Amino acid sequence: MTPVELSRTVLHAVRRAVDAGELSVAVPTRAVVAPPGPGGCGDYATSIALQLARPAGQPPFRVAEVLRSHLAEADGITDVVLTGPGFLNISLDRAATDVGLVREILRRGPRYGYVDAAEGAEGRVVQLRCPRDPRAVVVADASARILRSQGTRVRVSAEGIEPAWTSVLGVTVDAVGPVAAELPVEVRPAPVDAVGPVAAELPVEVRPAPAELPVDVRPVPAVASAELLSLGRDAGRWALLHPAAHDRPRTGIEHLVQRESNPLFRVRYAHARARAAARNAADLGFTAAPGPLTDVEPGLLAALADHPRVLAAAADHRAPDRLARHLVTVADAALPFLLTVLPRGGEKPSAAHRARLALAEAVGAVLAGGLALLGIDAPDHL
Numbered sequence: 001m002t003p004v005e006l007s008r009t010v011l012h013a014v015r016r017a018v019d020a021g022e023l024s025v026a027v028p029t030r031a032v033v034a035p036p037g038p039g040g041c042g043d044y045a046t047s048i049a050l051q052l053a054r055p056a057g058q059p060p061f062r063v064a065e066v067l068r069s070h071l072a073e074a075d076g077i078t079d080v081v082l083t084g085p086g087f088l089n090i091s092l093d094r095a096a097t098d099v100g101l102v103r104e105i106l107r108r109g110p111r112y113g114y115v116d117a118a119e120g121a122e123g124r125v126v127q128l129r130c131p132r133d134p135r136a137v138v139v140a141d142a143s144a145r146i147l148r149s150q151g152t153r154v155r156v157s158a159e160g161i162e163p164a165w166t167s168v169l170g171v172t173v174d175a176v177g178p179v180a181a182e183l184p185v186e187v188r189p190a191p192v193d194a195v196g197p198v199a200a201e202l203p204v205e206v207r208p209a210p211a212e213l214p215v216d217v218r219p220v221p222a223v224a225s226a227e228l229l230s231l232g233r234d235a236g237r238w239a240l241l242h243p244a245a246h247d248r249p250r251t252g253i254e255h256l257v258q259r260e261s262n263p264l265f266r267v268r269y270a271h272a273r274a275r276a277a278a279r280n281a282a283d284l285g286f287t288a289a290p291g292p293l294t295d296v297e298p299g300l301l302a303a304l305a306d307h308p309r310v311l312a313a314a315a316d317h318r319a320p321d322r323l324a325r326h327l328v329t330v331a332d333a334a335l336p337f338l339l340t341v342l343p344r345g346g347e348k349p350s351a352a353h354r355a356r357l358a359l360a361e362a363v364g365a366v367l368a369g370g371l372a373l374l375g376i377d378a379p380d381h382l
Contacts, residue, residue: 001076001097002104003044003305006090007031009077010046013070022066025055033090034309035302041081042091049086060086076100095292101305102290102355105362110369113308115151125153128318130217132160134169134225135240135249138375140217141171142241142320145373150315157214168229169236170375215318219245227251234376238264241374242324258382263328267367268382270331273338274364275380280342281357284349291355295340300333300363307366311373320374327370334363 001009010031017023028051036045049064056063064086071080071090079091105112126147130136137158144154157175165171219240222228228236228251235255242263243249258265281287293301307326314322341356343349368378 001092002101003033003308004104005076005100006033006044006092009074010048010067010071010088013067013074014048014052016070017066023052023056023058023063025052028052032309032312035306036087036089040083040087040089042079042089043094043097044092045083045087045089047087049088053086064088097305098293098296098301099290099355101301102293102358102362105304105365106288106290106358109365110372111149112365112369113311114149115312125155127155127157127214128217129157129214130159132158133221134162134165134228135219135222136217137161137165137171137173138169138237138240139219139245139318139320141173142237142374143217143315143318145375146311146320146323147315147318149373150312152315164229168233170233217318220248222249222251224251231255235264237375238324241320242328244321245319263324264376265382266335267327267331267371268379270334270338271364271367271371271378272380272382273335274360274367277338277341277357277360278364281349281353284343286349286354286357288358288361289351289354290358291351293355293359294352296337296356296359297333300330300337300359303330303333304362304366307370323370324374327367327374330363330366330370334360334367338363 007030010033011027014023014025014031015027018025018027028048031046031048033044033046036042049067050060053060053063061082064082067088068080068082071077071088076093076096077090078093081089081091083089108114128140128143130140140156140158144156147154155175156173157177158173159176159178161171161173161176222240228239231239231251231253236251239249239251239255254262255264256262258269260266278288303326307330310322310326314320337356338360341353341360343353347353371378
């Protein structure tokens with residue numbers, strides 16, 4: 001069971017409780033599941049009971065008890081423990097969960113973690129605006145890509161932009177110049193009891209369209225823009241996006257060196273190794289097939305499972321640095337594993353090798369998708 005599937009399972013438990021008359025609430029559209037915090041246990045935790053307590057008119061712990069009975073009956077869940085004021089801590093069938101996770105990533109490919117438009121924030125428009133600064137424009141551009149991956153419509157405006165920022169760093173904006181904080185309008189015919197020719201003169205009702213006030217994107221600027229542009233698109237964008245917004249970015253040649261000390265190199269190298277594993281496996285005559293995994297660091301599977309949550313958090317906080325650092329985590333966990341994918345010596349390809357190859361391909365898909373959202377290329381060869 002993947003985190004996305006678990007989120008749906010939690011919502012299904014709420015729906016069953018409502019249908020049984022145990023809770024009187026509107027079923028939410030989204031249930032957040034994440035690794036347990038301090039004092040928690042199991043594989044994932046959710047605070048859905050705290051969210052529903054007030055509309056249900058019951059204490060959070062009581063709501064959690066109701067949901068626990070329904071969650072415990074779901075396939076793939078081995079235990080549900082209540083902690084704190086009403087957190088639900090969920091343990092999963094690890095073997096089935098790992099296979100399901102890899103299968104889900106391979107099904108979605110680089111779009112794993114994306115939210116379908118129908119599931120996104122309906123009618124929501126995020127307006128990002130930034131000063132005439134290359135870092136601000138690049139951060140806004142990457143934030144817009146991530147927001148769109150979560151089903152959100154975005155408009156980006158900048159007070160000014162240099163042609164080199166587009167040609168070298170690959171940024172695009174929707175508008176340039178001072179931005180007036182005007183809300184878009186939505187025009188709808190007002191309902192009237194009229195038919196025939198009179199209907200052509202229906203009064204109209206003008207309402208503000210669902211939107212947000214402009215969000216200012218103002219990270220700490222880079223010091224030397226000439227040095228930044230000399231890095232090129234991929235290294236230049238990484239230099240601006242990897243540090244948190246409150247940290248001043250370094251724009252030296254350390255982003256170009258192909259060494260383990262360079263986080264961008266490690267991410268792209270892990271992707272290239274994953275792609276190479278697939279090519280070499282084809283030469284040996286076998287392909288990927290998700291299956292039980294042995295001797296795989298739990299941290300790698302946990303990082304892959306956490307990818308949708310990271311994308312959602314990066315979108316909510318307009319923080320592409322969260323995605324950049326997550327890709328480094330995935331790459332660092334994957335690199336030792338990628339050395340063990342193919343048969344060695346006289347070994348024959350087995351079901352275990354096909355399962356490990358499937359995991360390697362899942363790693364490649366997550367890294368490629370994440371880099372694309374940052375506007376950075378993921379080469380198959382390094």
